[in-house]
Every structure is written in C-alpha cells, then in structure tokens.
Amino acid sequence: MSSIVIAQGGGPTAVINETLRGAVLAARRRDPALRILGARFGVRGLTAGDMVDLGALSDADLARLGRTPNAALGSTRDKPDPAACDAILAALDALSARAFVYIGGNDTAGTLELLRRRSAGGRSFVHAPKTIDNDLEANDHVPGFISAGLFVAQAFASMELDFRAMPGIYVAIVMGRHAGFLTAAPTAWQRREEDAPHLVYAPEHPFSLPRFLEEVAAVHDRLGRCVVAMSEGVQDETGRPLAEALAGAAERDAHGNLQLTGGDLGLAVQAALKARFPKARARVDTLGYLPRGYLGVIDETDRREALAAGQFAAESAFETSGSVALQFDGSRTAPALVPLEAVAGRTRHMPAAFFAGPSTISEEGRAYFRRLLPLRPDLFAPFV
C-alpha cells in the first residue's frame, strides 16, 4: 500500500501544525486508501523508523493538533550528507512513499532539493513553507510570520505605554539572522510619528554603535523616551554579526548558521547606554524564543494561510515536486508552486524600498506590515 510521508524541520512557529493538519486533510481527501505517515524529528524519523500514523487521527484530534504551536512531530536542524540522503531515500522506498512533504524554512527546502536530485524518480518532494523570519524567496510572506509579528507588535505597543508612564530608553532585541522583517513588523502599529518603535536596526544595514547612541540621544531629547527595535543579527560595517564580534567564539549549526543568543548583544548595548546616558532609565530586553511559538498569540489569518499551504502542498505532491509559496496578487494571498531551487538555501531580505534610512522604515515598508498586521483600534485607549 502506497503512502505519503510528512515531516517538520527547523525552528517552530505558532501555526506549523495547521500546515501539518492541512496536508493530512488534503491527502486523505485525495486518496482515502493512502497511508499518511508522520516522521518524528524530521528526516531523523525516517532513518530511525520513528513514524506515526497521522491518518488514524480523528478530525477533532487534528483540530486540536492544529491549534497547538511548535512542531508536534518534533523537528531537527540536521543537514543530511550523501550517505544520509541514501538512507532516507531507502526508507521512503520501503514505505512505498509516493510523496514526501517537508514543512520548514529555506534549509528544509535545501534538504528536499538534495533528496530530489539524488532520487531515482517516481516520487515527488514538496516543501511547505514556515518561518518567523519571513525570509523565503518567492513568497509575499510566510506562514508563522504574522503570529510572531503580532507578538512583537504587541510588545512594542506595550513598551511604548510603559515608557510614556516612566520615561527612559528601551531596546528590545528581536530574532532575525539575516532579514529584519520581524524586527520591523511593529512599525505596522505606528499611528503617529511619535509612536514606538522610534528606531529600527535590521541586518540589512550596517550597525554602528556610535551612530546608534547619537540617534537614541536625538529621540530621547525630543520625546523624553526612546523605544528601539534591534535585530539579533545586526552586523558591523565589515559584515561581521555584532553578536559574533562581541561574543568572541561563534557557534554554528550543521547548516552553517550562527547560533545567536542575543544576550551578549543585549548586555553590550545595555553597557553602552549606561555609559552614554548615566542618569536615564535604560533597559534592554532580548525577546528570545518568546515570539516564535507563543501559545497566547496566534493570528487567525496566519492560521488560515498555514492550513491552506499544507493543503496545497499535499495536493501538489500528487503531481510534481516543488515549493509552496504564498503569493499576493494585489488583492488576495494564495499558495502557488515554485521550483525548490527558487527557495532552497536562499535568503530573502527586506527590499531596499522598505527603508527610508538605515534605522527608519519607509511608508512602503509600513504599508506592507500594516497589510499583514492591521491595527486593532480597540486596543488603544485615550492617553489621559
């Protein structure tokens, strides 16, 4: 009896299990006789024989599964070498798998492309997108980003209120290795020029500590407070990640990604602020893992799009290989299938037009974030 195998790779999101649910529902609808198998902990489950029967889940259990953040099948950051690829392909053969759907980011797409090239054919490899970084090429935006962006937008709206109540300087360091989308997302909720975040430092522009301190001083002088969004991945003028420059020894995972902790960067920024503004209340928080799969902040649009991406991935897998991409035609967002090479191992950065300056998001950029994260007017009170 033939099967379809589904797995999850990379870091979690709040809606990654909606994509899993969508793939299960679509595969079941398309071919009720097909076995629907889940590999635990990504491709590791295939070679270790650690599989679960997703087809056996009731609709009610699937619905609860979809509402739960973080990869329910387990995940991995392993990058298979040629021998591991052969073992995975042999496992897919043994399961009579006609398709392998792998939910993840650009590294996961890269693993699928490796497998597709090495495969003898007769089987499709489909990538279903997820990432809080929003850094997949060919996508308008990526499932998981909106929920993470909502978490960050709500954090900055809260800190704006906090620092209106007790003036000072606040910096939140936000995840984002190469792309600043998540760091810039809270600009969606700026109603007035004086609203936070007042300054945005993304990896797309070189970061200079002296310039940062002068820009903070200017805002602080003007408003009595300054609330700053800074990416974990900000780089100095030589392209070296500031976290790496400050941390000394860098750690990298199997895909060559620098493992950023943010804490070192936060501490260095805190020390620089204390030295420059000895009398001001100055605070640096590193948001860390919180925005990426927070159970209390799951956006409904994000959930719906994640489900649609999973359905489209499984439907596509009956035809051909590729990567599912969310595309926007000017009025609506819908999934499309693009070649794996268009996404695999590539990084989408924020367009240059999204910046009005090295630390300022343009109206075009804000319009993009506002489209994904509409302002909720009920959340804002009159300030007495």
Add this chain to the structure above:
Amino acid sequence: MSSIVIAQGGGPTAVINETLRGAVLAARRRDPALRILGARFGVRGLTAGDMVDLGALSDADLARLGRTPNAALGSTRDKPDPAACDAILAALDALSARAFVYIGGNDTAGTLELLRRRSAGGRSFVHAPKTIDNDLEANDHVPGFISAGLFVAQAFASMELDFRAMPGIYVAIVMGRHAGFLTAAPTAWQRREEDAPHLVYAPEHPFSLPRFLEEVAAVHDRLGRCVVAMSEGVQDETGRPLAEALAGAAERDAHGNLQLTGGDLGLAVQAALKARFPKARARVDTLGYLPRGYLGVIDETDRREALAAGQFAAESAFETSGSVALQFDGSRTAPALVPLEAVAGRTRHMPAAFFAGPSTISEEGRAYFRRLLPLRPDLFAPFV
C-alpha cells in the same frame, strides 16, 4: 469645590488602569459634585501642578482607558522626603482634596503612610493595590498578578512544546525581586509530572549553581529536556542577590530596591550550562519587562478584580484611610480595607508550604496557582 485626587505609582501592570477607572466611577457615583483629579507621574504631578480632569472623561473613553495596560497617568518611583511630603500636602490643601487614592505596590503604600502621619487630618489616604510580584501582605493575591502569571504560564507551555520538538535545556528568568510567585505561577498548568517547569528557583530559597547544574542534569537525563523557571532575584547562601554578585556594582532606586537587569544573570547561567552540557542545545531567555503589562494577555478575572479594587478604594476614601486588600474566604475573592501599616514597605513571600523542596513547588502551592490560573484545556493538543 472639594476634590478627590488619584495617582499611580511604581511599575506597570496589565490592569492598573481598570483600578483607575473603578476609582473614578465610584467617586462620581458617590458624589457627582466632587472634582475627580488625576496627578501625572505619581506624586510628582501634585507638586508640579501637572493634573488632569478625570471627571470629564466619557464612559466610553473610561472603558477604553481601562482596557489599556501600563499606567495611563504616568508613574514614578520617587520616595518623598519630609520636605517633599509637605509640598504634596500643601498641594492637596490647595485642591481642597478630601481624599488621595494612590494605586501601587508596597512602596506606594509606604509613601501614603508617610503622608498620612504628617497630615493634619481631615483627609483620607487610601492605597489601591497593584503589582505583578504578588508580594503585598494581607492580600490573597494582587491585581496585575494574574495577567502577568498568565503570560508566564503561556510562555512555559510554549517552551515545553518547543523543547519536546527539539530536545535541550531552557531557562527563563522571570521578574521577582524578593518573592517567587510569578516564577512559580506556570506550575498551575502542569498536567503531568513531566510537564514544564521542571525546576523552579525562587528568591525564597538560597541558590547554588553546582546544585542547579546537577538538578538540571538529572531532569535532562530522565526526559531528554529540562525547562527551568528562575527568579531574577535568586540569592546565594549568604543572602546576596546572585545578579548583584555577578554584576559587581549594584544600582539601587530611591526605595533602596536593587535594579535587576536579569541579563547578567542570564549570561552567567548560559555560560555555566554550556560548560556543563557542551553538546546539548541550551538556551537562557530573560523575560524582562514583557510579562508585566503585555497588551495581548489580559486576564478577565484580573481585570474584574482590578476594577473592584479601584471602586472599593474610592468608596473607602469617603470614610477613612487604609489599604485595599483582596481577600479570599474559601469560595470568593473580595476587597477589604486594612491599615496602611499592614502593607507599607512590607514584602509577602511565598509560604513555606508552597515548596516541596528548594526547587519544587508543592501540591498546596500548585493548587493556589491553579485557582488563579485555571488550565485552559482547549490550548493543549494531543502529542502525536
């Protein structure tokens, strides 16, 4: 024309403006002719003449105000000296204020008690409670704590799922200078012994880094993961805050409170974990300011109790001075008036019976937190 003056002091909470709204509504109902004035930035507004007319707000604006987290009037951590007290009392005289309602924690109650003792009489001083630390004496729990606890509980439930998906060690450092309530709150959502938080380090028990590492190792060996809740205020065996011991120079505010940044503690814990578990995925996040006034996580019970506390404060202010305390009679929570001295400058710690050991919360403790933070079963999916 006589007036009632309302102000807000100390750190923010998610529901502090519901207490403000409650005080305005009750004062207006009790005496429609009374002027209802808000002092901006705590007692600073009184001496600076920075006041707003709260009585002029419409019910709709008041409702929106109540839904907004963080002190809408502005706040302060100033501790007035005798000269400042006299200036505040003179300002209250000039406003013909028959009552001063000050919303805040134990330091705010202390300021009110100073004013009351120095006052010539004929005016009442009422403290309305708020704090995410839950550390006010005479209270079962304090408005602001439930919303902050819900934020932290949701964070730990999310991290439990994250570290089930990719095993490793996770430590979240949670605000709490002297009391571990907020750090222990996520134990409310432990459904099984294997659920996070696996270890809880509160300021009530001395912290030992070697013992911490051995306890983490034991959980990690058993479950393949270990998710830890640690208070910013943990202290070594000599009673010295660990953050202070690690940070070297300590900064203290006007009330003598150590200003904890958490970052130093987080970095030290991260380094210790890396040295002891070089091959494990180990991550330390400092939740920082996020839980204390997060716009996306406002608990309805907390909101209701904050409103009731504000109403009770204003009603009491027509009679006498005191501190409003939320008390629990075994079936329901209701506000009562206690002497200011019962709360002012005192700190409530977690009862000894809340601990089953130095890093374990007892069933009695968990039952307390479960009463305030009921488990929401719809949030949890079957794990495939």
